[in-house]
Amino acid sequence: MKFLSDIEIAQACELRHITEIAKTAGIDDKYLELYGNHKAKIDYNILRETEGEPGKLILVTAINPTPAGEGKTTTTVGLADGLKKLGKNVMVALREPSLGPVFGVKGGAAGGGHAQVVPMEDINLHFTGDFHAIGAANNLLAAMLDNHIQQGNALGIDVKRIVWKRCVDMNDRQLRNVVDGLGGKMQGVPREDGFDITVASEVMAVLCLASDIMDLKARLGRMVVAYTYDDQPVTAKDLKADGAMAALLKDALKPNLVQTLEGTPALVHGGPFANIAHGCNSVMATKIAMRLGDYTVTEAGFGADLGAEKFLDIKCRLAGLKPDAVVVVATVRALKNHGGVPKAELNNENLAALEAGMPNLLRHVSNIKDVYGLPCVVAINAFPTDTAAELKLVEDKCRELGVNVALSEVWAKGGEGGIALAEEVVRLCECENNFRFAYDTEDSIEKKLNDICKRVYHADGVALTAGAKKQMAQLEAQGFGKMPICMAKTQYSFSDDQTLLGAPEGFTVTVRNLKVSAGAGFLVALTGDIMTMPGLPKVPAAEKIDVDETGKITGLF
Secondary structure, X not given: OOOOOHHHHHHHOOOOOHHHHHHHHOOOHHHEEEOOOOOEEEOOHHHHHOOOOOOEEEEEEEOOOOOOOOOHHHHHHHHHHHHHHOOOOEEEEEOOOOHHHHXXXXXXXXXXXXXXXXXXXXXXXXXXOHHHHHHHHHHHHHHHHHXXXXXXXXXXXXXXXXXXXXXXXXXXXXHOOEEEOXXXXXXOOOEEEOXXXXXXXXXXXHHHHOOOHHHHHHHHHHOEEEEEOOOOEEEOOOOOOHHXXXXXXXXXXXXXXXXXXXXXXXXXXXXXXXXXXXXXXXXXXXXXXXXXXXXXXXXXXXXXXXXXXXXXXXXXXXXXXXXOEEEEEEOHHHHHHHOOOOHHHOOOOOHHHHXXXXXHXXXXXXXXXXXXXXXXXXXXXXXXXXXXXHHHHHHHHHHOOOOOEEXXXXXXXXXXXHHXXXXXXXXXXXXXXXXXXXXXXXXXXXXXXXXXXXHHOOOOEEEEOHHHHHHHHHHHHOOOOOOOEEEEOOOXXXXXXXXXXXXXOOOEEEEEEEEEEOOOOEEEEEEOOOOOOOOOOOOOHHHHOEEOOOOOEEOOO
């Protein structure tokens, strides 16, 4: 029996016109800007001009990712379609995929099987141009910075203390470290430079956390790009770049409306990575979805130690959001991988390995319940190779923590396969909710780092390099010490060592660099060997992507 690929399933679906989807969501035509028949941008003034109490907010997160796959986006979409089948008024709020992973390791990122957002080709590629606008704004600022230095450097910028990088939305390791400005006096000031991937740009974080266009411009203006010879920060506003950057981003700030395969309205907007940024879709999209729907299902990137922690400690704190329930996604295959089974052997029943890998899931569940005080359910994303004994083991171990397990069959069955999970989520949304943060922003930077590492990662503590300690003292002296912390850490482990799978203990987390993202409103702590520009794998996914004479795209999973 031949199974259809994700893209074949998506292309076989008969999409509804986007105006029908908008009508389903209760969006008046005056707020729509159409991008063809199946995509539209929504004017953010709908928030100010539409009355009503916000609906329930459901966060979908996961265990630490493995090569076996977890299916977090697939579960998010299928859960929303399952809620719709229960007769609920529901919206989906997702991030936009980055081109880098689409052409790199991951391939497409719009869900999978019969639980996808569509048109999946557009969403995975250029979509409505948001990432291009973010890259243009980022690089305009870089150009104005270097031009200021070339034209006399009135601000006294120390060329060796420039912290702003150019960006491109592609996995390109060749650009991590470059030297530019070569070629003579009129070609600029020669200096060491580098590129980040667009999703790691602070402009992305700013767009995702902004509440409106004026807040966007103010945040852009606060971004620190360099330091002067007397250690004073230089901002985008000092370079008079904030207005032009905001002009480039005014349309990108508007959330994008699409649909699931089953016609559930979906807002897909913003796309920071959770291992190097805060990993959540835009505040604007989330709040619009909550205003329009009785239930909003959103996700945060990678495992709960990264995405959920940042969603709760950064996004919810800065935006005044309070989640009503959390779904932790796992697969039996991935848990066996955490238990030491190589990918090639994951299809075989192995209760010992599954039990050895279970602590990873249980630690994430415990964090959600005990650190953050939120009700949660474990969603087992079903595979045909899962055995009854393996599923029972997961269920029994989770129930020992007082958490239910729901089998999610949305990849194969769409919304129908998500009804059991949806029923449990509806129940949880009415449960006691004692939401709290993992740390207090009024504490010192080192105390906040230790709280995250000890309470969420279960480390012995944090170790700062000599350089990071100096940066910490400077940031506190400059008035940046009371901000939330955005940890840049490997997604594969609770620790900063990606080889430590499961639920490691007896480790410390090393912070080697601390910097301020003053526009986003948080401090970034780089740990281990994490990089802000990924590289392509030995066999990039791009090698399998193609287009025929009719314009039909293949190979996007």
